[in-house]
Amino acid sequence: MILDSKIPDGPLAEKWTKHKFNVKLVNPANKRKYEVIVVGTGLAGASAAASLAELGYNVKAFCFQDSPRRAHSIAAQGGINAAKNYQNDGDSVYRLFYDTIKGGDYRAREANVYRLAEVSVNIIDQCVAQGVPFAREYGGLLANRSFGGAQVSRTFYARGQTGQQLLLGAYSALSRQVANGKVKLYPRTELMDVVTVDGKARGIITRNLITGAVESHSAHAVLLCTGGYGNVFFLSTNAMGSNVTAAWRAHKKGALMANPCYTQIHPTCIPVSGDHQSKLTLMSESLRNDGRVWVPATVEIAEKLRKGQISPNDIKEEDRDYYLERKYPSFGNLVPRDVASRNAKYVCDEGRGVNETGEAVFLDFRDAIRRDGEDTIRAKYGNLFDMYQQITGDNPYQLPMMIYPAVHYTMGGLWVDYNLMTNIPGLYALGEANFSDHGANRLGASALMQGLADGYFVIPYTIGDYLAQSGYDKIESDHPEFKKSEKEVKDRIAKLLSIKGEKTVDHFHKRLGKIMWDYCGMARTAEGLTKAKAMIKELKKEFWTNVKVLGDNEELNQSLEKAHRVADFIELGELMVDDALHRNESCGGHFREEYQTPEGEALRDDENFAYVAAWKYSGEGQEEELVKEPLIFENVKLTQRSYK
């Protein structure tokens, strides 16, 4: 199988413009003859559904939440990048492109990333026109900040709630189209399968989460905007409902899954407080600007601390190990996310972790408070400190904060070409659900940018190219392929309900999460991954023989919903392990301990691994087939990162 990324010819800066001219257009009068299904209503889904409806297509939008406004894009805090260069500090489309490619450790496509940087400027204009209240200067113009170690101030933000404000903007555009009758909304509806007819995606099977009704929806194209799969780790900063099911169902229907092992782990999350923990909460990275990261210098002191015999404030200066400042004198506490995360893991593995579970490090503001005063620190981080205190019950003005890394974002996803189409014609993947723009590691404030770029400014052009060529013949939803899929879905539901085993769905999810975190998390080894693969296979077997799903299908049944999702997570977990095992290098969000520089940095192998690893499902119980899409770099020079 050969993957055609359909990257247009020509110089990097002209590819998108040229492509936009070359794509086929759908006559305005004919647009209303097409139906498009959009699954997921986060930034990518809501913006795509609204934009396509504005063009005249008939859109059906689905989400599992009770309202499209609740998609997890809403939780993004920091901001959104755009190469506006409003600050006159040397930013440009090329610089944003370059930073993104480099930040992704050279594992993304140049053309996609350049296009992302190019349309980033339009996103800001669009959002402002919708009434998104971005932060402003006293003169009334937009404010920017530098984010995630960027050398220029290109991040637009709305306090710590940028994702919320952008999503509400997209949701309002979507709501307008619902009112216009161009979008039909299906909240509390979950995708159960993707239906293909003659090799093309022609619809989906859904389950109404209130009534349990399994329904068929046909269309001319299907857009999966269903976010990432961080919840494969059970604990992550994702929402409880975030899942891989839509992408995984598509994968099992033939769509390739690309780079599934690339996982971003965020260093500043609130640590796990016990076995009851259901999710992790991120705290803005900006805290590392003033907080100092440390652990006790010796295991003995750490033990006393864990037993509560001493307080962190009792520990003398010489007994504190400010390990990031020690190892990375020039970047110190501001090293990139993956470096900060990995080092926290190392010191905790040494037994120097500081909370009861031994999996936390200090982020201390004592010196900053002494230097700038409590009021200054309160003005900068007051809301974050309050949030921390609310969750942990500790006062961070008096005691150092405790933090630990957590899974935050998944760079991998469904393989898509330049048009955002998967290898199944008519099936698209947008936003975090695809793999396309972040390479092996995503820069801060880039996820919102990609979701909206895909939905507002890419798909409205590229989908027309496909639809114009595919005709508008309608397929009825009682077509045999739909009936067949419906039956498969119903059988699967019946199977899950009939097992009536001993263990709850959460039990399996937690076990999967632990395997993934221990062996396919921040630092991976061939040995650990091999072990993990066997464990996941075993877990899968046990799940399908011993899971306990209560209740019936014909009702609101949250255990059944979770059972579907966890079953898919287990299968995805195995593929992530395969992908991590095959990639014998370290890059961005994939760190193999065998492949590191003498200083402990990720060691890439550009000669052998500068490709996209796309995996093809080969049938139940079969090993998946690896298909490689080589990455060709014509504009940037591949360099090694260094933060010493």
Place this chain on the structure above:
Amino acid sequence: MSWVTKTFNSTLGQKLLMALTGLFLILFLVVHLAGNLQLLLPDEGESFNIYAESMASNPLIRVVSIGNFAFILIHVIYSVVLTRSNKKARPVNYAVSKASTNSTWASRNMGILGTVILLFLIIHLRGFWYEFKFGELPTAVYDGVTYKNVFAIVSEAYSNIAYVIVYVVAMGFLGFHLSHGFASAFQTLGLNHVKYSPLIQKVGAGFAIIIPALFALIPIVMYIQTL
């Protein structure tokens, strides 16, 4: 539906009517109090009786008083309409409610307060207004002119301790009603502003105490005078 009926069928239109009539009635209270305080003048009711007569014969005041009754009626009718639709908006009540932690008692019980005030109003109007209009009142002559001696029936009424108690208690209810109603009317009219709202709140609180207290003072003083 015309835009006018549509507006007054909307919750906001109905609230507007409540606020406007409420504010008018607040204004009326001030005028009424100013007149009634004359009952306390040591002139055996002369100024009060002259004032009552002049009010009754002034055509402008008569129009205003008809308006006043109309406003009371609108205020009552729309309070019933709104209360009914508000009850319909929550058919099942909470088993446990700690509303006292988020709002004042008066604000949650305007309907009850208003109903008590309405009952009092009926007693009050039957006792004085009806008697003045349609009853047989004694007369008094000042400067050769004959006046109805309202003062006489008022002081007779206020010599009855039960009557005095009813009045004083009713003024308590009025105070609570005003304690929420005054500022609430401004909020409904959309008059909420960083500069003026604190003032409105303070004036409202003062109004809710002073006006009912002065009204209550009249029967108390007059009762004491009869002892």
Place this chain on the structure above:
Amino acid sequence: MNLTLKIWRQKNQSDKGGFKEYKVSDISKDMSFLEMLDVLNEQLSDKGEDPVHFDHDCREGICGMCSLHINGKPHGPLQTTTCQLHMRSFNDGETITIEPWRATAFPVMKDLVVDRSSFDRIIQAGGYVSVNTGGVPDANEIPIPKRIADEAFDAATCIGCGACVAACKNASAMLFTSAKISQLAMLPQGQVERKERAEKMIAQMDAEGFGACTNTGACSAECPKGISLTNIARMNREYFSAVVSSENV
């Protein structure tokens, strides 16, 4: 700690429903309220009983999906979302009563899950600026005074959880509706459709069966995002000036 939970159970929308008591033990003070319910649900599942259904998603206080009327208050004793409420706000041995939001416009779907799509329909009635994707002016061509932008932002932080409706004795949705009307009325982008928006959104709010506002202030006092009552006053102004000056007869 050990707790007694009195929870509203209702099989579906047409079921009458009623309270049921459960005991949970060994609850850590560091658990969030929803994690405590997770523990109960694992316990119920182990016994083969139907778990308690409740809405939740982000569990970081921003998606607005969690609800619950806890011990007489929406989102419980603190002014935050239920997912951010922790068990240290409760005492050992306490009985906690958990009810769904109660409003005609929020019908109970199952147990503690209610349908809040009425909020979506209010937004669909006009809670947007009618601009299509593309063809908009440069972002900096619309200068907005910082104070206005900040105030619009404050209104825009509404998470649509419905605590305002749940807290209001009249089940009124005025705080929710006014937050959106205010945000767009303050910003220059919202001026073109300002009058029409106010009229349509309020008509929809009434049509959904929410009650009227009696200015008790309970909504704002319980709002996890502290949306201010000034928004309701502004909505009233917007509405009155719209009905007298718009050309919709």
